[in-house]
Amino acid sequence: MGKSIDLAASYLEHWQRKDLDGIARHLHPAVHFTGPMIEMNGREGVVAAVARILPLLKDFRVRSTFISGDRAMFTYDFVCEAPVGVCRTAEEVTFEDGLVKTIELFYDPRPFEALTRKAS
DSSP: OHHHHHHHHHHHHHHHTTOHHHHHHTEEEEEEEEOSSOEEESHHHHHHHHHHHGGGEEEEEEEEEEEETTEEEEEEEEEESTTTOEEEEEEEEEEETTEEEEEEEEOOOHHHHHHHHHHO
16 A cells, blocks of 8 residues: 555645646556546546646645555645636546556536636
């Protein structure tokens, strides 16, 4: 479990620093992402999505981390520019070969949907 703790801490640290390259280095080439608004496969697509969201991110405050074997669950405040504001988020990841293989996010998508409508 020690390795998973180190991987989780490093992954979250790169999010807190808004370090796109660091986040990308933690992702398995065949990473599978599931969230309330989208589902995708592959590092390239996930990195492109992260690149779109990072400019909105003002602060990333980790609230808790739980580790069990090759799985981790994080809760955090994803603090964004208006109109999104504070997005309380839970994220479950699995690790494979020292990389994040699956990501599932749980959050209220309504503020992001409003932002998407505003942009179009």
